[in-house]
Amino acid sequence: MTGRTWLRHLAFLLPAAVAVLALTYLLPPFRTYQLATVGAYLCVTAGLTVLTGLNGQLSLGHGALMATGAYTLALTQNALAGRGQWTLLVSTAAAVVVTTAVGAVIGCAAARLRGPYLAGLTLAVAVVVPSVTSTFESVFNSDQGLSVALDPPPLALGATFPYERWQAWLSWAGALLTLFLLANLVRGRFGRNLRAVRDDEAAARLAGISVARTQVSAFVVSAACAGLGGALFAVLAQSVSPGAFPLTLSLFLLMAVVIGGLGSLTGAVCGAVLLVALPAATHSLTDAVHVSPAVAQRLEGNLPLAVFGVVLIVVMLALPGGLASLGRTLRRERPDP
Amino acid sequence: MSALLRVQELTAGYGAAPVLHGVDLTVPAGTILAVLGANGAGKTTLLRTLSGLLRPTHGRIRYDGTDLRATPVEQMVRLGIAHVPEGRGVVTELTVDENLRLGGLWRRDRADARRALTEVYDLFEPLARRRHHPGHQLSGGERQMLALGRALVGRPRLLLLDEPSLGLAPRVTAQIMALLRTLRDTTGLTVLLVEQNVRSALSVADQGVVMSLGRIVARDDAASLRADADLRHVYLGF
Amino acid sequence: MERFLFLTFDGLSRGAVYAAFALALVLIWRAARIVNFAQGAMAVATAYAGYSVASATGSYWLGFAVAIVAGLLLGAAVERVVMRFVDHSSPLNGVVVALGLVLVIQAVLGMLYGNEYRPAAAPFSRSAFQVGGVALLSRFDLFVFAAVSAVVGLLGLLFTRTAVGLRMRAAAFAPDVSRLLGVPVAGMLTLGWALAAAVGSLAGLLVLPTELGLHPNAMDLVFVSSFTAAVVGGLDSAVGAVVGGLVVGLLLSFVSGYLGATVAPMAVLALLLVVLLGRPGGLFTRGRARAA
């Protein structure tokens, strides 16, 4: 990795940061909040793109990893509550560290599994982990979950500084940092190893790449991203509960990276936007058509699922070669320097 | 003698590039045609196209008056066409008996299917002894017998045989060739015999064709082919 | 001791259901080399269909029959309309498409029936009757055993004793050779999916009354338990799936009984992890890499 790559990525980063900053002043509070949510999702989809797109490992457990991050943040933050703005940094770091550790454990198992076995194991993680909150009720408070004690925005920003804008800043700081680090990572030797292992394990092994270590590292990196995303989620919602991390969330994340375009960080951005925009769109749709509130509620909750599912199936069937060809197409279009 | 199989300008292959370039063939009923040629000449591809596993991009296949180009593979056996694929195609997870029964499952005449099964067991003594063994426990020769026997359970009229001698002892090869001759003479079976073992093939065949790079480069009586020194030297290497 | 006996029988009864569900997974795996991750959602969908018919007609058994038939049809439809067109060069493709189906099915169910639990009726009493002063089994448990034994027995007969079963096995092991022998391979695959989905539906009907009831996500955990059962059995082995189901059922029952119900899901996860990492190939098949 050369210094020039860093600089080039920085050159992308700064305008993006400025654009987000501008948006937080232009958008109404609700939209700003949605923007913040996109940022939180982006951390996760970017990490998942590295794992599934570049390394070929399917994970259905990223919702559970997000939950790990979110609960860690909540517990740490509540323990440190009221000591100042810096505590958020500490608890976010704690969230990333704990999730990374959990990811390393899953990753070690994952590195020995392939295809449906890996999918099954991570699915089990996604289904089982929320039930941990009931097992250790005294810590996690079961289905009710925990509220997160957060400080107001720093006084230096002014007394009337909107909270959503502060949230968007926090979440995009995390998202852009994640993108920057990942972009540099995948352009370097690590990225080449990831792709080599995905394309042909035997060949990668012959080339002296440690397949297992590469796969575990990919899982660790993407778990760290999911931990950060989960922590940001907790900050945005100001609470955590197992209901916020159902299996569907894990599936949504996977769908987002597949539909967004597997294997590129741009695709991860599209996926994150989709994750927020699609439910919002169905919301406006159900608002527009006049149906009873009960029906509207059912539609609102389920229409995005249906759309995601259908789009996913169509994408997979329409592409000869499936996931792999999606990765290849993208690689052809964006050759490595 | 009427032709049972007539192939005209057959072009077929995998993906974009064709492997067969306009193959013409006529096989009279009740005869054995040896298809010879070096590795990669397109012999297997020819058989796969005839039995429908591959679809031709061009040309005609007429079998007993009907056009086979659009006939589904599943239908071939009902028309009397049996294809014993290269590498024998024994279903190794099934027992010998199950493999053999599979060969007659499509038949309406259940009684005759059972009779044919008994005949095959009589014909291939080792198969009867290993009746309930799974296919993966058989030796190469036994597998060849099984694959051939399974085809015979269907009482075919046209047998497409892809390298039956592959990996077999000369004595077993000779037995199989003798069996083909007997079946031709007693039941009027027509055989397309793909072989690397040129001597054995030409010893039973009535006619022979030589393929090279997807084309037929020579055709003649088996006896003449045996005698043609140039041809042997250039294409068949002996 | 009494508690131990009770938990054992309870575990076997649960295990029988997991066995049936795992068997359905194994059926499709053997036929198509796909782990049908949509099987739980498909089973719930047919259970809802049965529920609708049962509440409209007042007859549990009519609903039961409708659910099973719906399973046959849904299984066939999923294979014909979707799975047939999946590219099988990578096993991930089938997994992702199945997950897409999960989303679609759960969403449709949520739209039609709402996302709250509905009571799932049991055809027989679920209170255990006393044997020698010990409460062991309910009539419903007996029904579960009978139904699952019947299904296992019938499937066994189908595959080993009938022509269709022979065709189905041949088509799965060697599609090209089977076609050359006149076996309609595509039809056999559809039939395999239909049968598997119907068995899945039956398992759903047997398990839902013992859980919280009908809900679009009601089978998520059952799927994980049954997948574990199938993996314990080696994913390729029907006998293994049955034994695996019983093992998982007993484990869940003992863990719930002695350590608390909320620990049970983690025990399943632990078992899955241990088997996947410790016994590649499952407990009942020869060792093979989990490459699939």
Ligand SMILES: Nc1ncnc2c1ncn2[C@@H]1O[C@H](COP(=O)(O)OP(=O)(O)OP(=O)(O)O)[C@@H](O)[C@H]1O
């Ligand atoms: N599945 C396939 N995909 C692409 N090309 C193929 C395939 N099978 C065979 N070919 C190519 O087609 C050509 C003819 O192959 P074919 O198997 O018909 O030869 P053959 O005459 O049977 O040779 P052999 O005597 O070695 O069996 C070869 O060049 C081969 O590389």
Ligand SMILES: [Mg+2]
């Ligand atoms: Mg060949």
